[in-house]
Amino acid sequence: MISTVSVTPFSDQKPGTSGLRKAVGVFQQPHYAETFIQSVFDVLADKAGAVLVIGGDGRFLNREVIGKAVRMAAANGFARVLIGRGGILSTPAASHVIRLNGALGGLILSASHNPGGPDGDFGIKYNIANGGPAPESVTGAIHARSLVLDRYLTLEGGADIDLETLGETRVGDMVVEIIDPVAAYADLMETLFDFDAIRAHRARGFTLSFDAMSAVTGPYAHEILERRLGFTPGSVVNGVPLEDFGGHHPDPNIVHARELYDRMMGPDAPDFGAASDGDGDRNLVIGRGRFVAPSDALAILAANAHLAPGYARGLAGVARSMPTSAAVDRVAAALDIPLHETPTGWKFFGNLLDAGQVTLCGEESAGAGSDHVREKDGLWAVLLWLNILAVRGVSVDELIQEHWRRFGRNYYVRHDYEGVSSEGADALMAALRGRLAELPGQRHGDLVIASADDFAYVDPVDGSVSEGQGLRILFEGGSRVVYRLSGTGTSGATLRVYIERYEPADGVLDADPAEALSALVEAGKAIAGIERFTGRTMPDVAT
Ligand code: G1P
Numbered sequence: 448m449i450s451t452v453s454v455t456p457f458s459d460q461k462p463g464t465s466g467l468r469k470a471v472g473v474f475q476q477p478h479y480a481e482t483f484i485q486s487v488f489d490v491l492a493d494k495a496g497a498v499l500v501i502g503g504d505g506r507f508l509n510r511e512v513i514g515k516a517v518r519m520a521a522a523n524g525f526a527r528v529l530i531g532r533g534g535i536l537s538t539p540a541a542s543h544v545i546r547l548n549g550a551l552g553g554l555i556l557s558a559s560h561n562p563g564g565p566d567g568d569f570g571i572k573y574n575i576a577n578g579g580p581a582p583e584s585v586t587g588a589i590h591a592r593s594l595v596l597d598r599y600l601t602l603e604g605g606a607d608i609d610l611e612t613l614g615e616t617r618v619g620d621m622v623v624e625i626i627d628p629v630a631a632y633a634d635l636m637e638t639l640f641d642f643d644a645i646r647a648h649r650a651r652g653f654t655l656s657f658d659a660m661s662a663v664t665g666p667y668a669h670e671i672l673e674r675r676l677g678f679t680p681g682s683v684v685n686g687v688p689l690e691d692f693g694g695h696h697p698d699p700n701i702v703h704a705r706e707l708y709d710r711m712m713g714p715d716a717p718d719f720g721a722a723s724d725g726d727g728d729r730n731l732v733i734g735r736g737r738f739v740a741p742s743d744a745l746a747i748l749a750a751n752a753h754l755a756p757g758y759a760r761g762l763a764g765v766a767r768s769m770p771t772s773a774a775v776d777r778v779a780a781a782l783d784i785p786l787h788e789t790p791t792g793w794k795f796f797g798n799l800l801d802a803g804q805v806t807l808c809g810e811e812s813a814g815a816g817s818d819h820v821r822e823k824d825g826l827w828a829v830l831l832w833l834n835i836l837a838v839r840g841v842s843v844d845e846l847i848q849e850h851w852r853r854f855g856r857n858y859y860v861r862h863d864y865e866g867v868s869s870e871g872a873d874a875l876m877a878a879l880r881g882r883l884a885e886l887p888g889q890r891h892g893d894l895v896i897a898s899a900d901d902f903a904y905v906d907p908v909d910g911s912v913s914e915g916q917g918l919r920i921l922f923e924g925g926s927r928v929v930y931r932l933s934g935t936g937t938s939g940a941t942l943r944v945y946i947e948r949y950e951p952a953d954g955v956l957d958a959d960p961a962e963a964l965s966a967l968v969e970a971g972k973a974i975a976g977i978e979r980f981t982g983r984t985m986p987d988v989a990t
């Protein structure tokens with residue numbers, strides 16, 4: 448029986464973000480998740496008779512919210528929901544399942560790389576029929592709807608949904624199908640990459656370690672890396688998704704994936720190390736003794752993607768988020784293909800991918816992907832690396848050195864000032880924005896500011912405009928400092944400062960990035976008055 452539950456209109460959605468992400472305690476409030484889900488359903492004109500995909504990264508609350516979403520989907524007229532067994536679907540796998548099944552869209556339950564468990568975070572985001580995060584037109588409509596929403600629809604009574612058994616059951620008039628969360632995704636990977644070449648490389652003695660960080664990629668990595676590619680059992684570590692990610696922060700960077708990093712720098716390092724995040728869309732790649740910065744990784748993948756069968760035709764174009772380093776720009780120039788610079792966030796790649804204007808895209812925040820789905824994809828990136836290394840027969844270190852010798856190196860670091868007061872962070876950005884016009888010509892030691900602007904993006908496909916996407920300070924000689932506030936944090940504000948300096952191919956290519964960037968870092972602190980506005984002299988995280 449369909450019941451109508453009255454609620455008070457309200458919204459917690461951050462403007463411009465593709466979903467709702469909050470502390471678990473917030474999500475546990477009565478009707479909280481339901482209000483967001485109903486706001487999504489209410490803006491979907493074609494839901495009657497449609498297919499909806501539901502899955503998550505297995506974090507605490509995942510199953511409970513799936514239960515709510517299923518009953519609401521039935522009450523709202525969906526014909527069928529597809530759910531990953533155990534409630535599991537990595538974000539890229541969910542994107543694939545939506546596309547493969549012609550679904551209207553999907554609910555992805557995750558707070559990505561944020562910690563999980565009762566004291567961690569939870570999140571819900573809606574992806575559209577192309578498999579990608581809802582664009583601003585849709586998230587804006589969801590937000591507007593939640594501000595007037597006074598009821599939600601759900602189905603009362605009935606048994607709990609069994610998430611463990613593959614196959615079909617019914618909830619009301621709606622079919623609930625529990626699907627294998629891994630199979631279709633793993634099959635897709637086999638169409639893109641030369642598994643035989645990777646197996647042969649393994650047989651020649653190539654070894655790897657993949658840290659799933661007790662998050663969603665465990666089952667995918669076990670299946671693809673160990674079972675299909677034959678890497679020794681144990682090559683995948685922390686491979687069982689846990690509701691609290693084992694108490695860890697499932698963010699694959701050198702801070703949170705420290706164990707892997709230390710191992711890769713130590714005497715017993717395998718040839719290749721990698722990790723992914725809570726929901727499986729990010730990736731970290733470390734060769735034996737060689738960390739690969741994500742911006743460099745994007746450039747290297749773009750330069751070598753044609754070695755994988757799925758990209759043998761070459762790339763239509765590449766895209767990177769604005770704060771990502773310009774390393775990939777040089778590759779695009781050499782390949783004579785278009786390079787697009789978009790605002791931060793995967794949703795900005797969607798139109799370019801749909802229109803066939805780009806094949807490969809990525810962000811400095813450990814995200815890379817291609818037109819195979821409409822999300823960034825951690826395991827996909829790992830497999831592309833493995834395919835390239837197998838064909839080239841070189842080490843990660845050799846590949847990266849060769850790349851720098853050809854294209855030069857974009858020294859790069861991102862500084863995060865976490866949990867600063869929103870007032871302080873907003874004031875810093877407002878003050879800097881107000882002073883942009885007077886900055887050109889200003890000197891900081893040897894550095895001279897050439898230009899400064901507030902990044903705005905006009906989508907070349909639909910003409911939509913996104914303003915206020917980050918403050919950019921460009922120095923003479925091409926170095927750059929970029930400031931923006933995080934849109935994904937759940938407490939206070941996070942100020943991100945992105946620092947980059949280009950060193951030509953005949954310059955010093957193997958310096959310590961911290962040293963290579965120290966003058967720029969200081970200039971960046973001074974220009975924005977970081978200490979004055981935030982009280983901080985040092986970032987919390989440098990990646
Ligand atoms: C961060 C990253 C951004 C990424 C997003 C989702 O967003 O910086 O590149 O797309 O997470 O994974 P931010 O917190 O900076 O808004």
Ligand code: ZN
Nearest residue numbers: 559560726728
């Ligand atoms: Zn993620």
